[in-house]
Amino acid sequence: MRRLIVLLSASLLVLTACSDVKAGMASPATTSSPQTDAVPGPGVPKVDSPLDTTRFKQTPCEALTGEEVTTLLGSGATAKEELSAPGGPTCNWQPAGTTQATVGIIFNKVNQAGLTAIYEQQGSTFRLFMPVAPVEGLPAVAYGLKDERTTSGRCAIAVGTSDHEMIDVSITQSEANVGKSDPCTAAHEVAEEVVKNIKGAQ
Incomplete structure (x- = not known):
């Protein structure tokens, strides 16, 4: 996590949750609904050791500890939890003050196809499609309706929990950080902390 600070900012990480719908609020990109008996689809990595996220679907803001949030966004950061958000149970964290910084996490319930829903739309719906290193042993991919890494500093990482x-x-970087570091690296490191916390609670 300390490396994340160095990558994005010497003080606070000025982030906004990735949102293809509304800036500042985590929202999943729309996906189709592949037949759930056909997952994982062709080329989609299988999740050999599924992660039980049941508890955190009820308390998504516990996916990051208070200390981790402070490290990311500074003291006084607040959490907004939405258990009935359209994409699934969601938590968005915002720092104190007037910045637009947030980090967002969604326990996605758009469909029951996992990463297959994203893989099937690579190059069409999702112009940004980039498999990344596993997150604590779980397959992951960076994706978005368009590639906004260098223009807006935005990146979303989807982690297959089953x-x-x-x-x-x-996440979305602040204007001061756009182009200075890869937002997908930052999102990946936050995802690692989230998965570690979920595993640690089991």
Whole structure:
């Protein structure tokens, strides 16, 4: 996590949750609904050791500890939890003050196809499609309706927690940080912390 600070900012990480719908609020990109008996689809990595996220679907803001949030966004950061958000149970964190910084996490319930829903739309719906290193042993991919890494500093990482489920971890860098570091690296590191916390609670 300390490396994340160095990558994005010497002080606060000025982040906003990735949102293809509304800036500042984590929102999953719309996906189609592949047949759930056909997952994982062709080329989609299988989740050999599924992660039980049941508890965190009820308390998504516990996916990051208070200390981790402070490290990311500074003291006084607040959390907004939405258990009935359209994409699934969601938590968005915002720092104190007037910045637009947030980090967003969604326990995605758009469909029951997991990463297959994203893989099937690579190059069409999702112009940004980039498999990334596993997150604590779980397959992951960076994706978006368009590639906004260098223009807006936005990136979302989807982590397959089972063949049928995934978690979205999304960030957007501040204007001061856009182009200075890869937002997908930051999102990946936050995703690692989230998965570690979920595993640690089991």
